[in-house]
Amino acid sequence: xxxxxxxxxxxxxxxxxTAGSNxxxxxxxxxxxxGNLIKLSQFKGKVVVVVNxxxxxxxxxxxxxLQTLWSEYKSKNLVVLGIPTNNxxxxxxxxxxxxDFCDTNFGITFPMTEKTDVIGTNSHPFxxxxxxxxxxxAIPKWNFxxxxxxxDGKVATTFSSITSPSSKxxxxxxxxxx
Numbered sequence: 001x002x003x004x005x006x007x008x009x010x011x012x013x014x015x016x017x018t019a020g021s022n023x024x025x026x027x028x029x030x031x032x033x034x035g036n037l038i039k040l041s042q043f044k045g046k047v048v049v050v051v052n053x054x055x056x057x058x059x060x061x062x063x064x065x066l067q068t069l070w071s072e073y074k075s076k077n078l079v080v081l082g083i084p085t086n087n088x089x090x091x092x093x094x095x096x097x098x099x100d101f102c103d104t105n106f107g108i109t110f111p112m113t114e115k116t117d118v119i120g121t122n123s124h125p126f127x128x129x130x131x132x133x134x135x136x137x138a139i140p141k142w143n144f145x146x147x148x149x150x151x152d153g154k155v156a157t158t159f160s161s162i163t164s165p166s167s168k169x170x171x172x173x174x175x176x177x178x
Contacts, residue, residue, distance in 0.1 A: 022133045024153025025050075028126040030083070030113040033099045038081070038111055040126070040149075046077040047156075047177045048149040049165070050126070052118045052140045053082045054091035055101045059144035063106040065165040069174070070110040076178045077151075080110040085118045088143050118145075130155050146170075150177055 025048065026041040040048070051066060063082075070080040084091050084098045091098065095114050102108035117123045118140050130138035130147055134155035138147055142161040150156035156177055163170055 022129060025126065025129070025149045025155075026153045028124075028129065030081075030116065030124065030126070033084070033095050033112040033114055035095075035114065038113060040153075043079050043149075044153065045151050046079050047151060047174065048079045048081060049174070050081050050083060050130075050147040050149065051165075052085045052087075052143055052145055053112075054085065054088065054143040055093065055098060056090040057088070057143040059142070059161050062144045062165060063102065063108060066110065067106055067108055069165045069171075073174060073178065074110075078174060078178055082108070082110060082112040083118060083124075084112065084115045085140075085143070086115060087117055087119050087140070090143055091115060134158065148173065148177065 026044055029037055029039045029041075032038045049066075049069070051062075053063065053066075054060065066080050066082065069078070074080075082102075084095075086092060093101065098115065099112065102112065118127050127138070127140075134147075137158045138155055140161075144161040146159040146163070146165070148156045148158065157173060159170060159173075
């Protein structure tokens, strides 16, 4: 009996949390780049691409692909949400400077939050939840890391910075989810 308990105890460390036990993305909210509230619950039933962004990153040209994605798929229940962050020391500007940069250089119309921590102890609660819901793949390793929230409000998958939002793999994933 003691051996069975030890074995069960050992395997309990490897068990995955069951879906739904950590809530959903809809439990979280952000302040937008203008200081107004963005409740993720307003996106229920939609696929949401959450991307931590920065204006001084080698991946900054992905803004253009994100805008194209937003323009082409918003009518099909897709939301792109940009999360500016300076966690990787590539977004030193104020919210106004970030907004002006995005407007001027990329004509961004998708929702953007205020500058937010996405890693570490001060990370936004959404990112802490995503890590619990999905695992370490939800933790941004660099700017332009993409977390895709399915229509059920759970993390469906993630893509690293290197994967362009215009890549076939990314678009195929979006089209399957919407």
